[in-house]
Amino acid sequence: MRNAYRILYEGAVGEITEKKSRFIATFRPVKTEEEAAAFIDELRKKYWDASHNCYAWIIGKNGEEKRSSDDGEPSQTAGKPMLDVLERENIVNICVVVTRYFGGTLLGTGGLVRAYSSAVKEGLNACTVLTIEPAKKVSILTDYNGIGKIQYILGQLDMKTLESNYTDRVELIVLVPDEKLGKLNAEITEATSGKAVMTELFEVYYSILNKEVILFEE
The missing domain is CATH 3.30.230.30 (Impact, N-terminal domain)
Structure with missing residues (x-):
């Protein structure tokens, strides 16, 4: 752990x-x-x-x-x-x-x-001392009908979107704290009736300084 x-x-x-x-x-x-x-x-x-x-x-x-x-x-x-x-x-x-x-x-x-x-x-x-927390970079792939629901969920869970890619579908690259991974997956699956696909990319550590995300990749 x-x-x-x-x-x-x-x-x-x-x-x-x-x-x-x-x-x-x-x-x-x-x-x-x-x-x-x-x-x-x-x-x-x-x-x-x-x-x-x-x-x-x-x-x-x-x-x-x-x-x-x-x-x-x-x-x-x-x-x-x-x-x-x-x-x-x-x-x-x-x-x-x-x-x-x-x-x-x-x-x-x-x-x-x-x-x-x-x-x-x-x-x-x-000094500036930071608390470094474990998280994962996660890809969330959805159609345009599901993007509003997903963005609402991310806002409610206070999760940071690192990248947004808009093509025929929408892909969000999201920073997800380890302890919130299961909850996010469950809520997105329910909100989009399983149409959105969530894929774990890799593990990172992160901190927040002046509202900005700082990544510490392993």
Whole structure:
């Protein structure tokens, strides 16, 4: 069974200050460990004069790969708390680097955990996170008498028509969420007395951003 999952779609930067220490959280979407490593290296070069560049990343639809680093901070006070925030939000294909400029005052282990976690949360608020859901591209072939009924059903079920082809018949290419496939088939069959033909084309994942469909084909 295919399940929905959440990804980082567009990264951003968030910053907090704690006892004069600056914590800058920078996010980027990543799909491989190599992409994550390149991003971390890029940030280390950009913030070469920082006290620490700690990181956390999660990759894979089910979060199969994950890693974090304290980068010289006391053990378990930076990378792990950062990773914990990402895991609680159930976001994958994400990498965050939190850059710290030391402000002269020690924060203690509890203070560090709170600061790194807060920086990640602040940055996430500025990011674009999408829920990716399983669906199928479906072809619906009908005569002109059935098109109005089918379009009404699609509207009622809030389904997106991706393409429309008008010849001697009408073919609609529709994005159908997995859980609505059976209901759509039953309603179209009933409305057109079985004259319309519905054919599953292939599986995709999709999301909606600003009312626009974004497809993630497998």
